[in-house]
Amino acid sequence: xxxxxxxxxxxxxxFMRAAVAASLRSKDxxxxxxxxxxxxxxxxLSVGYNGTPSALNDDDFPWxxxxxxxxxxxxxxxxxxxxxxxxxxxxxxxxxGATVYVTLFPCHECAKTLVQAGxxxxxxxxDKYCGTEDNLISKNILDRCxxxxxxxxxxx
Ligand SMILES: Nc1ccn([C@H]2C[C@H](O)[C@@H](COP(=O)(O)O)O2)c(=O)n1
Ligand SMILES: [Zn+2]
Numbered sequence: 001x002x003x004x005x006x007x008x009x010x011x012x013x014x015f016m017r018a019a020v021a022a023s024l025r026s027k028d029x030x031x032x033x034x035x036x037x038x039x040x041x042x043x044x045l046s047v048g049y050n051g052t053p054s055a056l057n058d059d060d061f062p063w064x065x066x067x068x069x070x071x072x073x074x075x076x077x078x079x080x081x082x083x084x085x086x087x088x089x090x091x092x093x094x095x096x097g098a099t100v101y102v103t104l105f106p107c108h109e110c111a112k113t114l115v116q117a118g119x120x121x122x123x124x125x126x127d128k129y130c131g132t133e134d135n136l137i138s139k140n141i142l143d144r145c146x147x148x149x150x151x152x153x154x155x156x
Contacts, residue, residue, distance in 0.1 A: 011042050012152050015101040016125060020154070022047040022080065023103050027058050028073065033080035035102040037119070039094055048083025052076055081110040085117050092117060099123055105130070105149075108137040115145040122149040 009017070015038045023034030026049045037045045052058045053076075062071045069075050078086070081102055088095070097120040100106075105127040106114060114122065122142065129135045142149055 011038070012101075012123060013154060015044070015099070016103075016123065016152060016154060018044060018047055019080075019101040019103050020125075022049045022084075025049045026051060026080075027061075027063065028077065029063050031104065033102065033104045035080040035084040035100055037084050037088070037095065037098050037100050039098045045090065045094055045098060046084045046088040048080050048085070048087050050077050050080045051083065053078060079107060079110050080104075081106050082113055085113060095119060097121075104128065105135065106138055106142075108134050108141060111138040111141040111147075115141060115147055120147060122147060124149065124151055125154065127151065 015036045018036040019034040021034065022036060023032040026032035026034070028050055031050070033050045034047065035049070036047045039045050052061055056076065061073070061076065063073055064071075065074065066072045081100060084100065085095070096118040098118070099121040100114055100119050101123045103125045105124045106122060127135070139149075
């Protein structure tokens with residue numbers, strides 16, 4: 001009888017690759033972010049990526065930053081982590097202790113939302129805004145709320 005295949009990818013890699021796949025749907029020309037929420041039984045609950053509200057035509061949209069807040073994408077885009085939570089059709093109770101895999105470290109608004117949804121762990125790929133005020137607030141929120149975070153990398 002042949003033995004089982006041992007050379008399989010880890011759960012971390014599996015969920016992070018799902019987050020990366022979600023990020024490929026993002027229309028943001030500068031930063032594409034994907035998120036995948038996995039529960040404590042290693043089941044994917046939801047995925048999301050950064051984009052406009054679905055009723056807002058993303059063809060007719062200022063995909064840049066601007067001094068005028070009316071024309072700055074940051075005021076319109078829903079972040080990947082928020083979309084992953086909003087896309088979930090089950091009970092929020094299922095997110096208790098779940099892990100969010102995200103391709104970019106969460107901003108402070110997402111950190112608050114993740115905490116409130118019951119997420120217990122953040123696993124991230126990139127932290128390109130590390131050390132910025134927003135990033136420090138985000139880490140402060142996660143630390144104070146007992147949400148752990150760790151960085152992983154994906155081999156090419
Ligand atoms: N954890 C994050 C951080 C950012 N985003 C989104 C929001 C914007 O669409 C983009 C950031 O744009 P940038 O300021 O780098 O031009 O990424 C997110 O979804 N989740
Ligand atoms: Zn965010």
